[in-house]
Amino acid sequence: MKITNGLKTIAVAATVAMIAAGCGSGGGGGTAEGAKVIRFAFAPDPVWDLMKQAGTIQKWEQENNVRIETSTTWDEFTYFAGGHGDIVSMATQETPVLEAETKIKTVTFGKYNYQRVPLYRRAGDPYKTLADIPKGSKICVSGPTSNTGFWTLAAKRMHNLDYRVGGGDFNLVVNDHFVNPTNLLRGDCEAAAIIPEAAVPQMRKGELEIMYDGKLPFQLYQEFAPSNDGQLHVSGNNFVATEKWFDANQDLAVKFLELWQSGVEMWKQQKAETVKKFPQHFSVETDEDIAYITEFVSGDKDWFVDNVFLKEDWIKVETEIWDLMKGLHPDNHNFLAADAPKPRFVALTPSN
The missing domain is CATH 3.40.190.10 (Periplasmic binding protein-like II)
Structure with missing residues (x-):
């Protein structure tokens, strides 16, 4: 697995910039002094904004005495590659690449949406x-x-x-x-x-x-996936933590997933309203645009998962994509060597 010095430099510089921009940008307010902090990086996201506007994040932070410090980026890979942060959202095929290039041990403990870039x-x-x-x-x-x-x-x-x-x-x-x-x-x-x-x-x-x-990719994947278990694969954004953070905060990881589960359920019930409230996430300019994308995501093209918690049978099939990556050209950024890391995927149980 190869990574250029230029990519490493970019990754570290981007990390420093995003951490500086992200500090204090979580749900905001109400946590007690001495609250735990989760440093979380993810792409601009309408569900996060929906939860923030509804007060869901603030309420969760108060109830759990946790503050989420967010860094918003389209390139979570570079954020984590610098060795900073606790949780990022990352595609299934990216995690072994990250571990191979950076030696950072990770744990994937939840899923959020499927690969959707056609x-x-x-x-x-x-x-x-x-x-x-x-x-x-x-x-x-x-x-x-x-x-x-x-x-x-x-x-x-x-x-x-x-x-x-x-x-x-x-x-x-x-x-x-x-x-x-x-x-x-x-x-x-x-x-x-x-x-x-x-x-x-x-x-x-x-x-x-x-x-x-x-x-969309998660629909097309079934045509060349090693196995077809009738479930949707492959993920474009999973919740991925450093192994060090996860092993010390497994109960908090469950609560973190429960927060996002409430957000996904809000999205499923309020798709049109969410698009109207946050048009910047959907590049919509007119009422016709809003109606178009709302209909687009109302059928089988809704890329948001129904349940953010992982299941053992789903993990088994999902991670088969790593075997496909080992057959790629060795100069490819997404190539995996035969002895490449196999990152941990953990199926957690909701607390309620």
């Missing part, structure tokens, strides 16, 4: 899958890990293609999720991996279309 084409373009895109073409992506790791596997398993940043069969160009819809439309790339929330206006207007028959 590949887009311009309306009218003939690309149904990656196999239809000429080799050497530019594809806009958000980074070398996370959803790129999923598409690395899909490309290999479904088409025997080498899909990676810095080499392979395509020229993967890294840009922000919310910039990539414009990049794709103006022809800067032939396809783009974009978080659905960043492409709502373009989808609604029919300017951009999701490839692979409109499937």
Whole structure:
């Protein structure tokens, strides 16, 4: 497993900046002096904002005498890679990469949402899958890990293609999720991996279309996964703690999951209201956009889990993705060596 000195430098610098920005930015107020602190990094998230506005986080902090200090970032990997923080949200395929590169031991103890970043084409373009895109073409992506790791596997398993940043069969160009819809439309790339929330206006207007028959990654994964247990896989965001923190705070980890379970249930009951309250998370500009994305996430494309607690049978199938990663090109950021770490996944039991 390789990591460049430049990536290490970026990771440490990003960590310092995010910790400074994140201090004191949790639910806020009401905890007693001497309260425990959870340092938590995650991507901008509507459910967190929904719980914060409703007072759910503040109430939880008061009841448990805990303060959550948050750092908001699209790149949780670099935050944790610096060796700081207690909990991050991270994809299943990222955890062994993190452990291999940083030697940080982790414990994944909950799940939050599934891999949801599909590949887009311009309306009218003939690309149904990656196999239809000429080799050497530019594809806009958000980074070398996370959803790129999923598409690395899909490309290999479904088409025997080498899909990676810095080499392979395509020229993967890294840009922000919310910039990539414009990049794709103006022809800067032939396809783009974009978080659905960043492409709502373009989808609604029919300017951009999701490839692979409109499937999101967690729907597509079933077509090349080693096992199919009838459950949804693979996760784009799990709750991942350092092993040191988890082993010392297992009861608190349960309570942390219970907080997020209440948030997920709020989302399931208030999807339209959540989009309207926090349009910044869905790149919506009009009432038509709000209606479009609300309908989009109301069927089988809702990427939020029903239950954040892990089950042993789910863990067994979920972590099979690591075996697929061992068959990738060794220069790939998502490659795993035969002796790569197998991070702990723990099924906790709710307290109520």
